[in-house]
Amino acid sequence: MNAASHIHATARHTTHYLSAGDPGATPIIFVHGWPELSISWRHQLPVFGGLGFHAVAPDMRGYGRSSVYSRHEDYAVEHAVADLIELLDHLGAEKAVFVGHDWGAPVVWSMAQQHPERTLGVAALCVPYMPDGFAPETLIPLVDRAVYPEDQFPAGQWEYMLFYRENFAAACAGFDQNPRGFVKLAFRAGAPGGEGQPAGTAFVRANGGWFGGASIPDVPRDGSVLTAEDEEAYAESLSRNGFFGPDSWYMNGPANMAHAARAPGKRLAMPALFLHGAYDYVCATVGTRLPDPMRANCADLTEAVVRSGHWMAQEKPREVNAALAKWLAAKLPELWPA
Structure with missing residues (x-):
């Protein structure tokens, strides 16, 4: 089953999305993160479409063939949630299951927090629920100071987020110098050797x-994560759109916190799934305090560990698909087609 390409345009936003399965079935909406595309879910769409769901993956704002904006504030999570509401309305569905990875995770967690009446269930890869909003201000207090001494790493592994705030133009220029080189450098499988290291x-x-200040190193593509076709799709999109939009997602911490503060409640009642990346050392959630706010604010939480790095859905698709299917069958059996 191949995923079909669609465009949905409103007066406020245009969304390009891929879909597989019966358009009348229950939607599962897969939300990518930085610096990805709808194709980041290429291993999930045909599987869940084939299982009887309407599997949908949009290019998020600033990416691919969706709208690109020129102001940092247009990339606050609140606007991405509004994009998903428009997409859900367009699909003709009242509710959906939402699955997010990387920056897509704060979006789907926010969807569940702000619009529980439209969220059947929520699943996240690598990035746990931060009920007070996804921002350095909420992440830094949870840093593992045994790995990141405060005098050396004031913001821990989140130092890079502060670099965006302090030197945004330089951060963008570092990636824009060679998007294809960065794609090959970034999309690599995880390995166990980094545990306990900054x-x-x-x-x-x-x-x-x-x-x-140096050039992006030239490394071979990691064929266990990307094919040559995948590399081309990422490189073409990031070269065409540039990194201003993707990087601007990091510039809205206070706005994301303010959005969370306006939610009707912080505790999530619907079924939630969190997949830990065993070898993800930035979003390090195995044996750390980072998932604690999620555990305290999800009434029906399922957790599983996938032995992968950060690009979990692309590196270990069978394990991710199995975990998602098992959770759906256990927690939302009524959604499965007869």
Whole structure:
């Protein structure tokens, strides 16, 4: 089953999305993060479409063939949630299951927090629920100071987020110099060797940039994560749109916190699933305090560990698909087609 390409345009926003399965079935909406695309879910769409759901993956704002904006504030999570509401209305569905990864996770958690009446269930890969909003201000207090001493790494592994705030133009320029090179460098499988060591993101401010002012190193594509076709799709999109939009997602911490403060409640009642990346050392959730706010604010939480790095859905698609299907069958059996 191949995923079909669609465009939905309103007066406020245009969304390009991929879909597989019966358009009249229950939607499962897959939300990508930085610096990805709807194709990040290429291994999930045909599987869940084939299981009888309407599997949908949009290009998020600033990416692919969806709208690109020129102001930082247009990339606050609140606007991405509004995009999903418009998409859900367009699909003709009252409710959906939402699945998010990386920056897509704060979006689907916010969807569940702000619009529980439209959320059947919520699942996140790598990034746990932050009920007070996804921002450095909510993440830094949970840093593992055994790995990140405060005098050396004031913001822990989140130092890179502060670099965006302090040197946004330089951060963008570092990626825009060679988007294809960055795609090959970034999309790599995880490995167990980094446990207990500071993540590379912790050194970005101290080094004066992601690459310390140097060129992006030329490395071979990791074929266990991307095919040549995947590399081309990512590189073409990021070259065409640039990194201003993707990087601007990091510029809205206070706005994201204010949005969370306006939610009708912080405790999520619907079924929730969280997949830990065992070898994700930035979103390090195994044996750390980072998932604690999620555990305290989800009434029906299921957790599983996937032995992968950050790009979980692309690196370990069978394990991710199995975990999602098992959770859906256990927690939302009424959604499965007869």
